[in-house]
């Protein structure tokens with residue numbers, strides 16, 4: 001297949017591009033800079049120059065491909081609502097390039113906000129009407145008329161350099177010189193190694209099922225206390241429990257996440273796609289944290 005990949009130059013995008021090319025697929029990767037374009041060419045991909053805001057570029061990139069993996073997102077959380085709207089328009093443009101073709105569109109979402117607090121998120125849970133976040137990638141993709149879309153819900157995706165929201169916990173720990181967790185720290189975050197996630201995108205594309213929701217979850221939940229302890233060891237700083245009232249001052253906008261359980265299952269995904277994650281766990285990667 002010739003696959004149009006947005007976010008192809010990113011943390012997850014690069015291993016996805018590698019996994020697709022290694023399996024014999026062609027990749028047309030979106031790049032918004034010369035540097036990104038050169039990096040994609042070095043991986044053996046073709047390049048579509050443009051940004052998430054260039055809707056014609058997204059439409060024509062999708063139309064020129066046999067399938068699309070959408071990974072790009074603008075991670076400037078000070079403009080989160082605006083960036084979620086850009087993402088929605090981008091998904092609609094990708095969809096319009098594929099409409100009526102039966103070709104797969106795989107869109108990226110998260111495992112947060114699906115069940116009741118403390119409930120393990122499963123693939124058969126649809127996004128609830130009272131979804132608490134402005135990011136609507138999943139809802140947008142699955143509502144596209146005539147488009148064969150599926151959703152990849154991600155947990156904290158990690159290696160020794162980047163770890164999703166855990167990287168922000170590390171930044172807060174560095175800034176405050178203390179690694180904190182809230183209360184008894186038994187709330188958990190699901191996780192997966194980036195190499196396993198990349199393989200799962202390829203499997204989802206090849207075994208395409210319209211309307212499917214996949215969970216790229218290798219570990220159902222790692223407790224925030226364990227995460228804080230390993231961060232403390234890696235940064236050689238103290239670890240402490242803080243109260244829910246102290247959490248906003250320590251974690252800033254991340255505070256609601258730091259106090260919540262974001263555990264998720266991948267039983268259905270593993271059964272459907274024969275996916276068996278083999279990469280290192282989150283704690284193992286944090287033990288070997290790349291400290292710059």
Ligand SMILES: NC(=O)c1ccc[n+]([C@@H]2O[C@H](COP(=O)([O-])OP(=O)(O)OC[C@H]3O[C@@H](n4cnc5c(N)ncnc54)[C@H](OP(=O)(O)O)[C@@H]3O)[C@@H](O)[C@H]2O)c1
Pocket residue numbers: 006007008009010011012013030031032033036050051052053071072073074075108109110154155156157158163164165
């Ligand atoms: N990493 C995680 O743990 C995690 C967890 C849940 C969900 N996700 C989601 O998974 C996806 C991939 O995440 P990631 O960790 O790989 O992110 P990342 O490393 O920040 O990569 C983001 C990608 O989006 C591209 N991009 C950003 N703004 C763009 C724009 N205006 N136009 C075109 N491209 C643009 C970037 O291009 P440049 O290289 O040019 O900057 C890069 O290729 C995102 O949707 C993210 O929200 C990630």
